[in-house]
Amino acid sequence: MTSHLIRDARLIPLAEGDRTPDRPVDVLVVDGTVTAVGPALERPDGASVLDAGGRWLMPGLWDQHVHLAQWTLASQRLDLAGARSPEDATAMVAERVAAYPEVPVIGWGHRSGGWERDVTVSELDAVSGDTAVVLISGDGHHAWLNTTALMHLAMPVRDSVVREAEWFAAYPRLATLVGNDGTSPEAYRRTLEHAASMGIVGIVDFEFSGGAEEWAERWAAGADLLRIRMATYADTLEHVIAAGLRTGDTLPGCDARATMGPLKIISDGSLNTRTAWCCDPYADAHRLEYPSGQPNLSGDELRDLLGRAHGSGLEVATHAIGDAAVAEALAAYAETGARGSIEHAQMVNRDDVRAMARLGIRGSIQPAHLLDDRDLTEKIWPGRAERCFAFRWMLDDGVTLALGSDAPVSPLDPWLAIAAAVHRSADDREPWHAEQALTPREALAASVDGQPTVAVGSRGDLVLLDADPLAGFEPGAETAKVGEALRTMTVALTMVAGELVHTTL
Template sequence: MTTLMIRAARLVPIGPTASAPREPVDVLVEDGRVTAVVGRLDPRPGVEEIAADGRWLAPGLWDQHVHLGQWTLASQRLDLAPARSPEDVLALLRERLLTLPGVPVIGWGHRPGTWTRDVTVSELDAVTTDVPVVLIAGDGHHAWLNTPALLHLALPVRDSVVRETEWFAVYPRLAGLVGNDGTSPEAFRRTLEAAAARGVVGLVDFEFGGSRADWAERWGEGCDLLRVRWATYADTLEETLEAGLRTGDTLPGCDERATMGPLKIISDGSLNTRTAWCCEPYADAHRLEYPAGQANLSGEELRGLLARAHAGGLEVATHAIGDAAVAEALAAYAATGAAGSIEHAQLVGREDVRRMARLGVRASVQPAHLLDDRDLTEAVWPGRAERSFAFRWMLDDGVELALGSDAPVSALDPWLAIAAAVHRSADDRDPWHDEQALTPAEALAASVDGQPTVGVGSPGDLVLLDADPLAGHEDSAATGHALRHTEVALTVVAGRVVHSAL
């Protein structure tokens, strides 16, 4: 462990009743912990000193929901985010095929939820001939494949997209389609460095098809930069339990910065695919096989998984986007006594928020999703927008909030998430249901993994900022703009500098 001294830093107060010294202080980090916070520390021979020069020091930021392998791959994929129609996607694809003829294509980012028609495999085949093409929707819940890709991935040939559970199962096999898939330790290291440059000190990795052995290998190859909590899925649950791993345990082959996280369960689908399970039908239910979406597991199956994980010492992270899925998940937590979180909680009932608080279940939410889903929510969940991304209800009722990105669905950027929670708009329109907005102080507190204002005993996981993140501005638009453009001067993990712009 290193010893580090940060001189003349202003502390950012974290928490509803927090306070901080008005004058800059010196902060000493020894053996991974803050051991002194005083007005002036005497020099210590051999100790690295960093001059903060009055910058603002806060606990390091966490992203509580990342698919790290997918996010790492995203930089090499065909960017389909600009597409507004199937025709736009096909045009971007034609351009890529002309640029790199004969090379398999993995695309990411189109949002078909607002399109006026369904797409077909045959129209993709007409453009791509024998080149395998996999185009992954921006919510990550389905993919548009051509026939060569379906055959290569051993999927049944069909004329429709591959959705939900079937897609999640096949995703890890994409590496065999594209050869060098960009998930080498060097690629992961670049991703982690980019996260550190945004002040991230830790993340929860929900990658599909990943394994703890993957992290042990990466850890020894230079990916020991940030704190990582690795989540298991149902298919590796028994293996994880047989290894005796409980939530919080150090992953074999790593050090204490890489630990066992929760069991991840995907209990329903997504808004864009109309598979999020809701109490009421979608507005375009006439187009859907399941008018109100659907559950991926029965209530009995869900309770069985929660009970098994809880008995083995694992927390549970339950993906639930629709209000029916949230209600069913909370019933499972209540029945089993399991601890953990609802991931997303995008549409909620008022009483279910109160129940979440009573059960002590966290709401692990991704505010940047509301920027993408605003218009679609109004279209397909009419009359329900006031119950979407209901952060104010959650906070006021005593639910613990934990912010994340769901990268690559949104960028691995905590300042984007914080700004979205505060301003709730991505354009010149007024904030969307600003009665559910958070203050900057509340959003920041939900982004630091429960840590209070930096003090003696704090983890040596710190971020030094060029500007005060809690500074007042004339309105939420100006506040959101300032938050999105926050500059990170220094990021420290366990007392080790992992990013410096000084």
């Protein structure tokens, strides 16, 4: 039995009206559960003592939407986030090929939605020769490949990008091009250690490849630091059902910290790729094959998947970015009785938000996306920005919120997400539709997997902060300083299931 006595910690109230002590207290964690909270607790035999020094204690943070292998690989990829045109991107590729002519180039992060023209395979071929090049867009929904890479990944040669379902199906084959070194258990462990240093205790993993067997291998090899919920996709759904796995079940070969998560359905595309399914056409619809985007599944296919998962004890996480996709997903939830979440819910109608609340469907949101999508939204969804990232609508209408990053689309950084939810700006401009902002307390409450303020019976998943995350916020006040304080928050201690996974004490 493991026990820790945290002395002199200030508790952070996560709900309005929470009664927390007005002075530091001691918190005893025994065998993964908080068993006592109060002043000057007696130290049990064998318990370690951790001096919080008046720091601030709260439940540990979760990232509810991560593509963990892709995030782990991201640090090894060519960073194209700064590319402002196709010419910028090809210049970066040419430089990388010149430096490492025998090494395939995997790039990440360009946002071609803001570029003035479409790209071609032939212009990428011109700067890469026989070196395989795969440039993955910042939203993850399309990739710009040269001919060598298209042929290696067994895709038809074309002069345009690979989008949506075709790209998702091809992504796992990247390992045949670059190998698996970047997703070894050791690499996963490093990623999880970095997450723990930011106060993360749990991750919902929406990776496309792998499955329970791969998680069992990683777990045994030391990638067992945090809580993990593993999602499945349609192509592996029957395998999961045949294995008897239901949402919440412990993954075979792991312990109770690694569990089965939801079925993930990607019902539409993205803003950057202009494939999010909308009720109205995009502003540049003349450039598009589908002027309003389109669904990735028919209504019958969507309902069949929801019904199959629900009947087998699995929750469903439905990616829906456009307002038409959100409405259709909610109709499918209502008809099938399935439970779970809308992932992203980037543009919504108010009535659909009310339907989310009525159906008990969570809003799994990624606030940092608004920092990247602000300008593009105004350009290609003009007149609709007030319905984008509508966090205040959701909370006020009774939708349960769950914050995440969608890493590597945004960094795996809970404080960036929390700050974006509160301040809604990444630069010197005024907050973007500040009427949809959350308070720091609300954003924190949406980041802890439903856990209440630390009390007897709480999970021993805790984070100790070097500063008060609620300091300086007043309703109606300017939020830039609060946002900066949240973005730069530092963590003194992270505990998972009663075990220390990070400490600077």
